[in-house]
Structure formats: structure tokens, C-alpha cells
Amino acid sequence: MTRGSLIELEAVMAVASRGGFRAAARELGMSSSALSQSIAALETRLGVRLFNRTTRSVSLSAAGEQFIAEVGPALSAIRNAMEGVDGHRSEPVGTLRLNTSLGAARMILAPLVLEYLRRYPRMQVEVTTEGALVDVIGQGFDAGVRIAEMIPPDMIAIPISRQTRSVIVGSPSYFEQRPRPLTPNDLMRHACIRARMASGSLYRWEFERRGESLALDVPGSLTLDESDLMLRAAREGAGLAYISEWSVAEDIAAGRLIQVLDDWTPPYPGLNLYYPGRRHQPAKLRAFIELIRDTRAAT
Structure with missing residues (x-):
């Protein structure tokens, strides 16, 4: 009769869900080589390959898909049982x-x-x-x-x-050269630091006041995908940034950045x-x- 340890079964599930050995190893807190050896040992005892491996990808074999389908619910039940016992600990570990x-x-x-x-x-x-x-x-x-x-x-x-919001800020040096915008549409005549989303699309700046809402694809020669970089660029006078109020509160209080269009950026959960x-x-x-x-x- 074939036997498999719990860690071997967890290893198979982790590789299947993560799609690779390296990410699965990080999840389980073990080395990639140890993880690979654990799965190889289980495959040897079962007499079948659970994964199809190439230099670029790892995918479940037909036997692996059947194995996951049958073992997965049992492992979930085991985890629930262990978590139930773990709930009696006086201190988490x-x-x-x-x-x-x-x-x-x-x-x-x-x-x-x-x-x-x-x-x-x-x-x-x-x-x-x-x-x-x-x-x-x-x-x-x-x-x-x-x-x-x-x-x-x-x-x-x-x-x-509690509630938070995004705000529009620019440096004092930036506003020495340009007037402060009074309405969102005024931004179309400003240099804005645009944001690239994780999806790859550009973020449209969102505004709302007294029931009126709009989203603008603002102009700008600089596009960044990380808020800290946007903040640094705004401090240097590169343009206006649409950014979390929490991240710029100290700069606004110290006068390093100036907030504009305050009444157009209401809070959200x-x-x-x-x-x-x-x-x-x-x-x-x-x-x-x-x-x-x-x-x-x-x-």
C-alpha cells in the first residue's frame, strides 16, 4: 500500500495552486530542492507522475488532476480540524x-x-x-x-x-509657474503625474461634488506605477499628483506640498x-x- 506524509500532500497542493516549485516552496517555508524531492518521492511510491515538468512550466498531469480532486477535500478537512484545535491555544504560534x-x-x-x-x-x-x-x-x-x-x-x-481619500497636490515651486486649478477641468492645462494601474491601464482621476461626478484622463509627460515615486516627483515640482491623503499629510502640514481642489475629492471607505x-x-x-x-x- 502506498503511503504519503502530510507534507508531501501539502506540497502537491501548493505546487498545483502556485503553478511552480519556487512560489510553493516559499509558501511552505522550505527550499525548492526539498520540495521537489518530497514530490518526487511521492510520485515514486505512487508509480505515476503528478506533474508535467519543463524548463519553463509546471502543470498537473491527468493523474495529478485526479489526485488533487480527491485529496483536496480531505486535506481541507484536516486543516479545519487542526485549526479547531489551534483555537484552544492561549497564544498564537x-x-x-x-x-x-x-x-x-x-x-x-x-x-x-x-x-x-x-x-x-x-x-x-x-x-x-x-x-x-x-x-x-x-x-x-x-x-x-x-x-x-x-x-x-x-x-x-x-x-x-476609517474613511480615507485621495487628494491633489503640487509643490510650491510648481505653483510659482502656474495658477492653482479651481475646477477639475482646469487640470487639462496642467502637468499631471499620471498613474499606470496594475492592469496596465491609465488611472482616470475621479472627482465628485454635490452629486456631480466625473473622471478625467489628465495630461502629463510623466507616468509612474508606484505612489512613492509619484510623491517624490510632486515634491520636485514635476507636476500635480493624485495620491492618498495619508501619504502626503506631513508634506502638506510642512508646506512642502500644496493641496488643491479639496472640495472635489470626498472621502470613501x-x-x-x-x-x-x-x-x-x-x-x-x-x-x-x-x-x-x-x-x-x-x-
């Missing part, structure tokens, strides 16, 4: 994996992630930043952090921050932690949720 955007990661790093590590010294936290929304569970994360409007409807959401509904919530995730609620209650 292990690794909490979060997926978020770079800007959101900056917002939660000090008040949540670092505080979490101080509270629970036996825990580790791994934060992965990506511009595009990913399948957090399929990619091996415990939870994600995004603005409310981006969260899939089938997820449970826990508010992290802020960051949320999100995760799938489960019968048993892991202790590590439950502790992070409790920290979020404690932090919100104190502000």
Missing part, C-alpha cells in the same frame, strides 16, 4: 501571511504588524505587496488588506481604518482586512483581528 498593496502595507506596518509582533513574540508575519488583487486563499495567504470597494463579496471584511468564512478561525488570524479592533477602539 506560526506565520501570519498577508497580501496587500504597497500603500496599504505602509499604513498598517507600524500600528498593526509591528504591534502584533510585540504582542505575540512567537509569531512571524509575512507581508506580500501586489498592485493587482489576487486569490488570497488560493495563493496561500491567511488574509488580505485592501480598500473596501476592492474586496470580493464572498469574503468577511473587518474595517481597519478605508482599508479592510478580509478573509473567507471558516468553521474554525485560526488563532493567529483571530489575534490579528482582535488587535485591529483594539486599535480602532483607541482612536
